[in-house]
Amino acid sequence: MISLNFENLVSVTKKHGLSLAEIKKDSEKIPKLLEQIKKRNQGFYEILDDRETVKKIATFAKKIKGKYKSIVVLGIGGSALGTICLQQSLKHCFENELKNSKTRENTPKLYVLDNIDPQLISEIEDIIDYGKTLFIVVTKSGTTPETLSQYFYFRDKIRTKSSHKLNAHFVFITDRQKGRLRQIANEEKITTFEIPENVGGRFSVLTTVGLLPAALIGINIGKLIEGAKTMCKKFFSKNFTENLPYQIATIQYLLNKKGKTINVLMPYSQKLIRFADWYRQLLAESIGKKLNNKGKEIFAGITPINALGVTDQHSQLQLYSEGPNDKLIIFIEVGAYANKKFAKLEIPSAFMGKKITFHHLLQTEKNATVQALTQTNRPNITLKINQIDENTLGELFLLFEASIAFLGELFDINAYDQPGVELSKTLTKKYLAQN
Amino acid sequence: MISLNFENLVSVTKKHGLSLAEIKKDSEKIPKLLEQIKKRNQGFYEILDDRETVKKIATFAKKIKGKYKSIVVLGIGGSALGTICLQQSLKHCFENELKNSKTRENTPKLYVLDNIDPQLISEIEDIIDYGKTLFIVVTKSGTTPETLSQYFYFRDKIRTKSSHKLNAHFVFITDRQKGRLRQIANEEKITTFEIPENVGGRFSVLTTVGLLPAALIGINIGKLIEGAKTMCKKFFSKNFTENLPYQIATIQYLLNKKGKTINVLMPYSQKLIRFADWYRQLLAESIGKKLNNKGKEIFAGITPINALGVTDQHSQLQLYSEGPNDKLIIFIEVGAYANKKFAKLEIPSAFMGKKITFHHLLQTEKNATVQALTQTNRPNITLKINQIDENTLGELFLLFEASIAFLGELFDINAYDQPGVELSKTLTKKYLAQN
Numbered sequence: 001m002i003s004l005n006f007e008n009l010v011s012v013t014k015k016h017g018l019s020l021a022e023i024k025k026d027s028e029k030i031p032k033l034l035e036q037i038k039k040r041n042q043g044f045y046e047i048l049d050d051r052e053t054v055k056k057i058a059t060f061a062k063k064i065k066g067k068y069k070s071i072v073v074l075g076i077g078g079s080a081l082g083t084i085c086l087q088q089s090l091k092h093c094f095e096n097e098l099k100n101s102k103t104r105e106n107t108p109k110l111y112v113l114d115n116i117d118p119q120l121i122s123e124i125e126d127i128i129d130y131g132k133t134l135f136i137v138v139t140k141s142g143t144t145p146e147t148l149s150q151y152f153y154f155r156d157k158i159r160t161k162s163s164h165k166l167n168a169h170f171v172f173i174t175d176r177q178k179g180r181l182r183q184i185a186n187e188e189k190i191t192t193f194e195i196p197e198n199v200g201g202r203f204s205v206l207t208t209v210g211l212l213p214a215a216l217i218g219i220n221i222g223k224l225i226e227g228a229k230t231m232c233k234k235f236f237s238k239n240f241t242e243n244l245p246y247q248i249a250t251i252q253y254l255l256n257k258k259g260k261t262i263n264v265l266m267p268y269s270q271k272l273i274r275f276a277d278w279y280r281q282l283l284a285e286s287i288g289k290k291l292n293n294k295g296k297e298i299f300a301g302i303t304p305i306n307a308l309g310v311t312d313q314h315s316q317l318q319l320y321s322e323g324p325n326d327k328l329i330i331f332i333e334v335g336a337y338a339n340k341k342f343a344k345l346e347i348p349s350a351f352m353g354k355k356i357t358f359h360h361l362l363q364t365e366k367n368a369t370v371q372a373l374t375q376t377n378r379p380n381i382t383l384k385i386n387q388i389d390e391n392t393l394g395e396l397f398l399l400f401e402a403s404i405a406f407l408g409e410l411f412d413i414n415a416y417d418q419p420g421v422e423l424s425k426t427l428t429k430k431y432l433a434q435n
Numbered sequence: 436m437i438s439l440n441f442e443n444l445v446s447v448t449k450k451h452g453l454s455l456a457e458i459k460k461d462s463e464k465i466p467k468l469l470e471q472i473k474k475r476n477q478g479f480y481e482i483l484d485d486r487e488t489v490k491k492i493a494t495f496a497k498k499i500k501g502k503y504k505s506i507v508v509l510g511i512g513g514s515a516l517g518t519i520c521l522q523q524s525l526k527h528c529f530e531n532e533l534k535n536s537k538t539r540e541n542t543p544k545l546y547v548l549d550n551i552d553p554q555l556i557s558e559i560e561d562i563i564d565y566g567k568t569l570f571i572v573v574t575k576s577g578t579t580p581e582t583l584s585q586y587f588y589f590r591d592k593i594r595t596k597s598s599h600k601l602n603a604h605f606v607f608i609t610d611r612q613k614g615r616l617r618q619i620a621n622e623e624k625i626t627t628f629e630i631p632e633n634v635g636g637r638f639s640v641l642t643t644v645g646l647l648p649a650a651l652i653g654i655n656i657g658k659l660i661e662g663a664k665t666m667c668k669k670f671f672s673k674n675f676t677e678n679l680p681y682q683i684a685t686i687q688y689l690l691n692k693k694g695k696t697i698n699v700l701m702p703y704s705q706k707l708i709r710f711a712d713w714y715r716q717l718l719a720e721s722i723g724k725k726l727n728n729k730g731k732e733i734f735a736g737i738t739p740i741n742a743l744g745v746t747d748q749h750s751q752l753q754l755y756s757e758g759p760n761d762k763l764i765i766f767i768e769v770g771a772y773a774n775k776k777f778a779k780l781e782i783p784s785a786f787m788g789k790k791i792t793f794h795h796l797l798q799t800e801k802n803a804t805v806q807a808l809t810q811t812n813r814p815n816i817t818l819k820i821n822q823i824d825e826n827t828l829g830e831l832f833l834l835f836e837a838s839i840a841f842l843g844e845l846f847d848i849n850a851y852d853q854p855g856v857e858l859s860k861t862l863t864k865k866y867l868a869q870n
Contacts, residue, residue, distance in 0.1 A: 097562045314716075367866060
């Protein structure tokens, strides 16, 4: 269960916050916005009904169980950030360093190579055994140069270092028909999972892109989907009070008009540090648009910032509280832990003269920071989640994806394309051809 | 050697960029600014002459060599970010997962616990052996609650799980005289290293705060200091062309006046991903200030963004090129590698019909992105460094610290305090006392 508390928007001065009336003013437009969203024919919520894919993944996971010690995802942007977040949020904080004998389940270690820095690509070799490694190559278009270059590099490695065929070491996630990766899959008889055509990279965490690697490291993907479905119902509610995605979107939109051009996502949980990275792409790429739906130049956009409580109190809070008042801070508060022992972890009484828990200190600092920012007229809202598990993470993914869908309609832009990266891609091709 | 290329500021339209005349206009003020900086009596450059401390660290490192398998730093903000950066930049990409036998030198593994999330604190236990662990507790004031609570927690663990005395497992880095940690050090006879009083946390990476953990994991701290000293000469040059820190500061300042309120630091190197985090604190806390030197409310501040090339081309570039034109992008380009094999790492010709290196693809994408942003009138500058090693990293640290010193004087603010975090701290104390 997720709830949203936006009362601090009312507490700060009208110039920097929003009254309840302002927040609710346009909510009779929800049905119309939902219609517009449906016309976009985007698949990020439709996929939640795709039981076939979840079954196919489960079957594959069962088939390869115990075969691999390492899984290496080759992918970048939307092909990487969701997977990184799933691992960070739902597994042990030091998952890949656990000895198999100890706390670790017998699942493979997962690595996501989302850059082409040669040092990164070269050094992974020092910690994996090629003979026991499965590479998951993820590119929706099947043409992403960063990912394809990695594929060809590791393909040669496997050919020289493994006695098995290529298709024992590679799985592809790509478009059903198009692209170079699909061709290679056909030639080499490589198992391939599909990304639906109408789901963009940054909306793809609950497709095979995120679900396959998650399932292979022991994450319950059924529950992820279940959580997302719970939120999906709220997404399609015409009622302001129920429609959490709309609430967030309208707040972001209205505050943007009041000069809050930056949105900070600051979870008070080490486990959600990569969730903020995932959201950073979603907000930046979806809403940062030169043209509106009528083709007029508007240079829309909200600049996302990833932050972490309590850590960034000692790095960013000074700016948030005294710098330009140009930010909306979105806090995420986690009430409890899937494993109860964490809630009970105590700070010895020698510290304060009485025993308190780390959880209590963390929550107290969060409350103090929220209060301090409110007192200095810095608009902020808090999302409360009960605990971090597959269900709530599924809810969170869909909450933010759906809020982006609303935000796109409010800004009157296409939230699903990314025309602004084409020039850089074209120039890369041109430069590479010249040399 | 580091060089700065700012010609793209001239290439973009005057509204969004700067002419050479604008950039150089105020450079006759450099001597006056340097005088003002000296009057601040800040130690971040003076410490470079402190040979005693470097010797003391070297002696300590020698004494404990081979004794510990893990080093755990307890610290937050400026007590953590520099150390995290040093490890990430100068060690293997998967340092802590290397088997001792293989690529790894026989140095301890280093962990930095910069949060009080109970899961993080609890789970470190699953990968360390308390009997073979050295905790370095870092808090300048000696009173930071996050760090002290961690200390008391692990103190109890050591007492029950190690046969040795406390002072075989703890080292403190704190103020010479003040604070609770200093008291404990005296009581428990714990080896303690000092942070000079006139060096703030975010400027402390080249004090014992960064140098001690760095030395213990095999980083050449003498060369770090050497590099910083090279940059220090440029810092005190009255000549615009030589004074790299001033060049960056004046560009940031002048563009801020033209509405570029956000600065993105985007190194094209996986090794510098945490350097951008380190800089994020430095810029945010130093320049985000409500009051100027005359006590007038100005709400100064530049919002820093950490980015990474090529990765964030697939996450943030769309916003940078089509969203609001409110950013200065500071690229870092790395020309070569300390280990030449990385420069030679090849992408098989099957990919493009000819062999190219990953380095070439990375540089080509960087050039294309710079060109694309320039063509869309997005102001950007590029810092070029030859390779990442102790020397250049030392240069980079001092370059940015010194540029912040200039920036503080240009904004007419105190760049060395952080009054805006006090309210949150006070409220935390109040709430803790209530419960």
